[in-house]
Amino acid sequence: MTIPDFDPHATALRLLRSEAPARIMGAPQDWPRWEVLLPHVLAATDQIGETGHLSLPGLGREQAVQECSWLLDRAAAFLRVHGRPGEARPLAERALAIDEAAYGLDHPDVGAALSNLAHILQDLGEMADARRLVERALAITEAAYGPGHPTVGAVLSNLATILTDLGELADARSMTERALAIDEAAYGPDHPNVGTDLNNLAQILQNLGELADARRLAERALAIDEAAYGLDHPDVGTDLNNLALILRDLGELADARRLVERALAITEAAYGPDHPTVGTRLNNLAVILRDLGDPATRGAAVQRPKDQPGRSDWAPRAANEEST
Template identity: 30%
Template sequence: MKDLRERLTSNNKTALTQAIHGLGGIGKTQIAVEYAYRYQEKYDYVFWIQMADDTDESIPHSSTDPSLTILNSYVGYCNKLQVSFDENEVETAKHAFKNWMGLNKNWLMIFDNADKPDCLESFLPVQFQGHVILTSRANSFTRLGILESLEIKKLTLDQANDFLIKRVSRQLNSTEEKYARALAIEIDGLPLALEQAGAYIQETAITFKRYLKLYKNLRIELLEEQKPVLGGYAKTVQKTWLLNFQAVEDELPAAVEVLRFCSYFAPDAIPYNTITAGASFLNNSIQEVLEQAIDPILGVAKLLKPLSKYSLINIEPGEERFSIHRIVQEVMKTQANSIEEVKELEEQVINVVECIYPWTDYDNRSVAFQLFSHCLIAAEYVNKNLIVTSRSTSLLGKLGRYFFYTGAYKLAEPLYHQALLISNSLVEKDLDKDEAIDQVVVSLNNLAMLYRRTQQYFDAEPLFIQAIDIVENQNVPENDLMLASLYNNLALLYKVWDHQEKYNRIEQLYLKALVIMRSHDDQSREVASVLSNLAAYYETKGRNQLAQKNFKLAIRLLRTKYEQGEINPDLGSAINNLANLYRSQEKYGKAKPLYKEALEILNESLGPEHPTTKTIFLNNKVNDEKLKL
């Protein structure tokens, strides 16, 4: 409110017109009302033009001619102010009232719901001494000389929580306060929705706990049970936004399809490539817009423009991503014609997210983190709809890998199990059999690696052996590298497993892996990993010269990549292993700079809280204690 007043009174002629814009139900009209009330003594005249009739639900926004609405209002104001015009030519009222605004000062004009702001240009004088405020779902007002509008954003969590508690007009105990806050989180700071929820709770006297439980099941259906009472809202959330959906559809039908599709994603940070990379899975109208565009990103921009225009989405400048308020998503979901349509949209999300979600490692961990919420919700759709496809298997494996990479092993395990179950089911049903068999191998390997990491060695071994048997029996050259990886992983299991008979097989497995990997180009990182593992094995056998040689070979390969700008945790681990060798030989001075370098690399690549980083920190601490002796 203070900001709006300062802008209007800044003595800048271009600031005499200000726009308040934002999502429907965000409180734009209420701010304009409050401004007019608070500063009424500063004005001799206050004019209010309702650009769309929100009280008559039979009249959609798109069917109301805003120019005619303004002209009729100007006729009325001319009559009240006794400004003369030719009553036989009502158009003359427009020029008469514009002239009056140009000659007089200390007046305030508010155009409420000016969702087509360009039409105002011809109704305002070139120069005037009053103030103009318009509220709008649109977000561009350059034709009116407004380069920086006031965007009304959702309430903060604390503001929304305070609103709900005050709205119900009763004392709350600590339990109820907790559920009030949880409800504020669900409603996500939208004032109109908060008013509907608060009015329902206040009028029915039910608890916040009960309402929250009902809301999680019924969503928009529950909100629609109660019309807003306070705040001057004429329509409920759903009815407010359905008008905007229709306006967008009139402008570009494919844009509504984008909104429909994206309503099944997590609400925040939806990347453009959900539309570009996943185009083949989407509605034909979306594909047509993308195909006709010079560049795919320009096609996405065209699809998003009408959605942004009506503040249905919030585009993050320069980031190629956008967000949707979660209640906009809920309203959009109510427009589905059948359960089958919902399932189809949810499967589209699964397919698209699987396409864009990476197999988490150091190089793409930031991308995986950014897309994590979308991958999580897509995995929920797999469970909900029992989707049995190679893509659903891959998606679950990728999400499990993310948890594995971040050390959340308990969260990774059920995902790996489910991926294995689905891939086995695909093999049994003879659906995409070759791809399904590959998925079985990947799932077996993932689960076995998890068991190895969590010291469940008896469970890990048969899974590795089963995967190796499958690949060896396939005898497909394209799967050589997978076989090499499996040999390496089984060797790692035997290395940490206190079992002499199995321990003696380690060298053979590593050497078999190295032969395969060295026959392929650009496998330096993988070769380095096996060399480092082999060196660690030699160390345990007391073959220290071979151990040192292989550690140094591994570090040399990884350091070459590092010097080319590739920061990889494998280099840190390899350096740590060589430091451990020196420490075991009581060469603590040689070990110290290596531990320091390893920690620097691991802190940068994995972070200080990762289990591997913590282990190397402890190794360094032990080495320092030995140095002090």
């Protein structure tokens, strides 16, 4: 009788992978589970080197390597969504290194890891490096799936948000319009991925001064997300915030105030009072109140109001998970 190969690290990775929710962004119902699992994921993946070395041979090792990189990637996404990009970065870098060692430089899973690491670098303000990674991810994804695949649309959308931050609005607009066309063809006009594209395109049009069209797209994005998620979802909070800033630019300050106050309440309930996004909402509310002449804001130091791009949570990893 042959005794099967056994590795406690591989077993721990497999069990954690079976318990960990795949979707992070836009899935607040799963965050408490991740909060519980996170320290165990960090402990289990800490036993694995950047080459994914395990004592198991063959298929057992390959599966464990996939589970390790997946867990690192998802843990990084959880930390990023909760305003901890500095902690997320080394996890995402390890996930990328493991995938490159396991699959080579041009595998779709490497493209996914590149795109997700780029999210984190964007949050850290490292735009040039974020752009380089997403451009590489786009080339890999287009070669693997073809130019009209929804995964390509997701990477295009993510690259467009970086270009928007860099002020390259014409290129950002072109990429977002392409992502929107891909997603509408793949999912239909009322899918949340379409809402993300509409939200991002509305931000670009706002920056270009095309406020009427920006408002129309932002209102459509809000309607899609409210229908898909309900009235109190974090993505709805993002939509409300961004629509409020368009209304501010249009001079509709009372409505802008109402929307950003609702966005603030949703965001505080989802993330807690100390999350960076709550700070953004508070700042935006302060700007609008100042514009309304609220005496409480007189002399207060406020920053330029900030909209918030929608981002695809992750590019689907070909060997592990389908798009969510």
